[in-house]
Amino acid sequence: MKNKLSVQPYKGTRDFYPQDMHYRNWYFQVVRSVIESYGFEEYHTPLLESYDIYTAKSGEEIAHEQLFVFEDKKDRKVAIRPEMTPSVARMVAAQIESLTPPLRWYSVANFMRYEKPQKGRLREHWQVNVDIFGADVIEADLEIISIISNILKAFGADQKMFKIKLNNRRFFNDVLKYILKVEDESIRLISKVVDKKTKIPDEKYKEWLKEIGLSQQKIILLDKIFSSTFEELVQMMDVDSNGIRELNELFYLIKETGLDKFCEFDFSIVRGFDYYTGTVFEVYDASPENKRSLFGGGRYDDLVGMFKDFAISGIGFGLGDVTFQNFLEIHSLIPEHIYKKPIVLISRFHDVPLKEYFKISTLLRENNISNFIYFSPDEKLGKQLRFAEKKGASLAIVLGADELTDKKISIKELKTRTQITVKQDELISKLKEML
């Protein structure tokens, strides 16, 4: 063995073998069917985008550290998409005059970020993105919360397993402005630190706050803010604000529609991206051993501003495959046997010409029964059947020269190795009965 190339996939990416793909297809199918039940339509975007759409609006970490960015042969600076929002914003901007908002759009796509691979974080991951564009009404926020609850319920999760934690960026900003009494740029920097709060040690958190200029007194006040309820914060603020009004309306509708058992207010939810402006939320695993954010999203008012002078807002979320798989595993929500379409083996003998097996195979396919013909008639039947079992087949067709003459055919159940013989024209009805 000399100069053999590595069989490892690129760092932080995964090979999906059939059993992995089978899981992934099941997973996204559950999510898709909930999303489509709300009338959402699927879209997709190119893999590469111009680099500048990520520098304009995304969180700084993505644009500067996590992008896979390079120049093409004509010196265009391009990046592999690290998230969906800038791409879909571009698409909406491009056809804004002919589209009829509100748009209920979703996509299932892969994304790449240059991260240090670790549990729950890979360089390439798959994510479903769900957004409502052009509906600046609280009903849209409610619909998104409703979709999220129903996705979790569709996987069999109940209210003890997860919690949707809600906040509002306008409210967050107003609390910092009127209670903590800090200026706009400080608010932005504080939001970045708060977003990392649960992921870093407490000392580091306080150190960072000091670094951005918060006094000891204000850090204590910020702690007090975090331990306060929504009502207490409203009282401390003592001014009217759109953030308060929006949160009040949203929580009223959440209660009215029975979604309150899944939701709670949490002032520490801010989301890392700069583009969020209104409602923000994160879905948390509620089990004590896995208290982490599973996914999240929120409302962004200036969706297409970097492309066109046009006011359109959006609200949505992204749900990946990696973190959420951990959640499903911890709560034993992955079925032991994910449904697979049954497959039938057509075994072969030397004394029957291939064309006879070919006819049976065609007949089965015409009746929507997946099947394959064993390649080599040189192998003994036992070996053919063991191969079929490994490939997940449940039944085998056995046809020898005698049976061919008698216009008969045998069906073998692979699990029990029991066999029945039927007339050829009864084959399909018998197979359908047994599958």
Place this chain on the structure above:
Amino acid sequence: MKNKLSVQPYKGTRDFYPQDMHYRNWYFQVVRSVIESYGFEEYHTPLLESYDIYTAKSGEEIAHEQLFVFEDKKDRKVAIRPEMTPSVARMVAAQIESLTPPLRWYSVANFMRYEKPQKGRLREHWQVNVDIFGADVIEADLEIISIISNILKAFGADQKMFKIKLNNRRFFNDVLKYILKVEDESIRLISKVVDKKTKIPDEKYKEWLKEIGLSQQKIILLDKIFSSTFEELVQMMDVDSNGIRELNELFYLIKETGLDKFCEFDFSIVRGFDYYTGTVFEVYDASPENKRSLFGGGRYDDLVGMFKDFAISGIGFGLGDVTFQNFLEIHSLIPEHIYKKPIVLISRFHDVPLKEYFKISTLLRENNISNFIYFSPDEKLGKQLRFAEKKGASLAIVLGADELTDKKISIKELKTRTQITVKQDELISKLKEML
């Protein structure tokens, strides 16, 4: 408007709006269902691969001119996959000891090549890849031909619309060796020129042959070879060869199984990639105005050799979305209305609380009826209904305060604007009847 970013997708790539995605999903669903009816399993690979897997075996044009290649932050040279074969070979090699060949594997994925965008050629395209690994028997070649015929038939194409043109690389090499009497390296170079034959002017074709050292006499002989039938070539060769045996066996089985009406021998089929070794084929549009190759594939004997010292062969094909869409359009094979799951609008009035509409929406979803609630009760019913039509809804639920009191509900057919009123507990059965 100052400093607005471009809304154009990256050169040679496409945005898929919902109607485009709806087409793409339909297209690949037709292909998938045929492939799965033969017992194939889906796999997927990472977007990026190490650069060196493309320099080892692919056609030179891809490795040197068409790759999107760059260095990551740790100076690893990586490429966006331009095709599937090297990636899947790596996956097979990685787990060769635990996999049970033959493997029937397929994938649906996107690929990027730095091409000059033109009709039928984009920089990013989507392709289904279908392969049988580890079955060095002619039955596998037959199965692949059978799958291709059935994919085309599943789209409604008949034998007048397409032709599967077959050749064999071993046979091609032997013909050049024994009739044209040229050496191995010349054979390789001639195969590259022949692969381009139909795409370039005849003068250029002859110029290229001269450049690689073919005499005028041999160029004339090569012309004669191309105008010869399989039988004539066999006679001219006057030696026994594996290529002849394989082609004879394959054409015998093709005839036996009734696939001969879709197939023909064509000595000019060689395929661009160096890795093909046995059967090669291309599917041609048979209509006079579009005589072009739609897609193709073949057998490669040394699948995993660059990764492991292990003998495993494969045969398969790749079927893209771009060229094939042209074919479907030319032959009017795209249905006027691609099936879409019906959607119901739930219209809103001011005098009914949102929670009542929410209950109906939930009830409909529980009965597998996709629906959405109109966001604003401020809009007149007419506007709500027009919006629903634009979104492809066929029915609308109408519930005012009086109906709520009477436990009644109205269903409006959007096309005719006719309306019926039913008891609330009859809603689902009536909807199912009308959808």
